[in-house]
Amino acid sequence: MKARIKFEKGGVLRYVGHLDMMRYFQKAIRRSGIPISYSQGFHPHQHMSFAMPLGVGVSSEGEYMDIDLEEEINPNKAVDDLNSHMADGVRVISFRYLTEEDGNAMSSVGAASYFLYLKGGEGLDGDLLMSYKNERFDGKDKMLITKKTKKSEREIDLKPFVYDFRLFELDEDYSKKMQSLIPDYETNDFRLNTGDMGIYLLLSAGSEENIRPDLFMKYLTGRKEDWEYLPFGIHRIDLLKKDKDGGFVSL
Amino acid sequence: MGGYYKGACSTMTGKLALSDKVLMRVEKSARYIGNEIGMIKKDPDDVLIRFAFCFPDVYEIGMSHLGIQILYEMFNRRDDLYCERVYSPWPDLHRIMKDEGIPLFALESQDPISDFDFLGITLQYEMCYTNVLQVLDLARIPFHATDRGEDDPIVCGGGPCTYNPEPIADFFDFFFIGEGETEYDHIFDLYGSMKRSGTYSRSAFLREVSHIPGVYVPSLYEVSYNEDGTVSDFVPKFSDVPATVVRQVEMDLDNSPYPEKPLVPYVQATQDRVVLEIMRGCIRGCRFCQAGMLYRPTRQRNVEVLKKYAISMLDATGQDEISLSSLSSSDYEALPELLDFLIDECTKRKVNISLPSLRIDAFSLDVMDKVADVKKSSITFAPEGGSQRMRDVINKGLTVSDILQGATEAFKGGWTKVKLYFMLGLPGEREEDMTAIPDLADEIAMCYYDTIPKDQRNGRVRVTISTSFFVPKPFTPFQWAPMEEATEYKRRAHIVKDRMHSEHNAKSISYQYHEPDVTLLEGVFARGDRRIAAVIEKAYEKGCFFDAWTEFFHKDLWDQSFEECGVDPDFYTMRERPIEEKFPWDFIDCGITRAFLEREWKRSKEEVVTPNCRMGCSGCGIRKYGGGVCFEGKNKV
Incomplete structure (x- = not known):
């Protein structure tokens, strides 16, 4: 099950670069208990991909990432759970399940x-x-x-x-x-x-x-x-x- | 209009000390923005005491340090205090701050350090001393404690380097010697009450604080020197100031503060994981090891408490790795129980477990097999000395058969990478001790080929040797030992290298060694006295800082600084010091007795090993603290 998360980024967090932002979200997802799925092996990583990197210093109200989930969760609750674990400057705007027609964020x-x-x-x-x-x-x-x-x-x-x-x-x-x-x-x-x-x-x-x-x-x-x-x-x-x-x- | 703004923390309004223009032009600008998950937010107007806690190195290093996080948690439990953090600006930002006159600031409030009551600096390694000056410089605090005025923050220091604080004594108002959990509340209580009652002045506070156990106020002591340059006398200037400063030890670790919600940096820290300190101190008594002497007695944290910490830290941070921290994790008695719990919990959570400082044996290999990819990971031995003779000299209780047995087990388990750590330049080192290093590596490689039949081998075994050069440290049995010239260190490294090339399995062995120049400077700082301060100041003026970073270390500038200050570095490093010499750090009572250290120095020369604390008490003097390993059931005297 794939879901797309849309978020905004501003405030002092706009100085956090793309790679650091990915690590930030990996941790935020763990903190918020979203049942993301993991790869196999000794160092499992989360199935998560960002649509496009955002440069240091750039703010945004339209960032996207796709995640794979182990089980279905309520989208509104997912937004709330994520937002209660965000730092000032990042806010999750929406969470929606992807359909067959949706390609993955990066390639679309x-x-x-x-x-x-x-x-x-x-x-x-x-x-x-x-x-x-x-x-x-x-x-x-x-x-x-x-x-x-x-x-x-x-x-x-x-x-x-x-x-x-x-x-x-x-x-x-x-x-x-x-x-x-x-x-x-x-x-x-x-x-x-x-x-x-x-x-x-x-x-x-x-x-x-x-x-x-x-x-x-x-x-x-x-x-x-x-x-x-x-x-x-x-x-x-x-x-x-x-x-x-x-x-x-x-x- | 106060009401609205007062409640709002400055970070929420997006206040930054650095302008966009500056942040856009420096590397990793997220080092300077604060606002991390786990950061404590308070309104500075609501507190009486503002404390800036500094790790004088770059953010990623400083953020990896557990000690600061423990004290950050503890200090901020006080309602009357706000503890914030500050790290060394990287040279790119340093240049801009100097050019544009931007003062150094703390990450939480982004306020200038000069607004603070205290600047506390942790001194984890000697090579950060010029960075201390960088911090003072950028914070606009006079270098010398005696030049500071009523409005300057009180500059205090802590950490392992305070066991000989003398080379930097001039730069500090006071040092706290020991574990910060014990006395800082008393220090803040004193400061708070003097502020509230109006009896505060810088000098009155420093005089009063010198009465608190573990506190050393350098300006209240007079040092005199003999004609030969050694210390002749070290005395308090006033009768109420203690002649001896006694190290303070936290004997109740299970009830002392621990950062259950540690900070989560944006910029990847060197240690990007949560850290579980399972034990303080070490039972082993290796004679070169300062930590093993200083942090006695060995104190184990309760395993149930540790389980609770692990869960709360993982929940609060979302980190994907947990690391156990101690000087020798295999000596933690509840390790099997703790690891069972962690493996279970971390597998569920997809969290990695990192296990440094484990002795390689059947148990640890079994654990590592569960937590790491055998094909990719390596096993590590730290024999420190190449020959058995040398390992006896340094009291490293690891034998060739221990190593070969461990390696054999590991090879059977599928490991093919072995890392070996040694020191060169240990006291009394002979050529045969040096050549024994690659010989041991060769034996390990041989052991692989003997153990694993040809058709089951997964390529060649890889044995990596690393050597560092030994630096004698205060409060170790080797505090009397001489160092060697840089050329001699290089010669010894080449002996190892040449011998390695002639080994039968040379193709399976590789060798890395550190450059000796930094080692010698570290040696001067480690056992130097107050006269070194001028050299550090001179070197900073010449542009030295970040000396711990090879790319910023300028040997020529240091050489010039010693010469211009008329200080001979060899005086501090090259002499074997007479047994009766009065050391600059002798005013500190670190718990272990001078008699024990002298005995150990003598035994090392006789190549006699001393049993570890669990095998039998060797009377180091630490029993007086009344706990830890000294009172474990099996170790009653």
């Missing part, structure tokens, strides 16, 4: 949506972003950039993989939500107040072509820095898969 990811906010004091503002958009995105046929991975370095065209890109002003609700997810926003001069300029991105993700938001922003701004030096923060909104009609739906 096709896109990821992001909200990017400005980090203050770095000379990047809404007007400048708007001009970059006009110049380098709107009406462009090709968006070429060098993509570096640990193994290779190749030039790719981002155009077919950027499904959506919009600039918008934060409304009060979204501003409040982000502020609660990143409570230290003010001391860090993160622009998360109502009316601040935000960026919405829908990018190809997963095994086919994984485009990180910072790669797109490097293209857009022409900056060369590693992403931890770039003047905007990243928040993942959701992970999505292709539906039958070619659109995207939440995992």
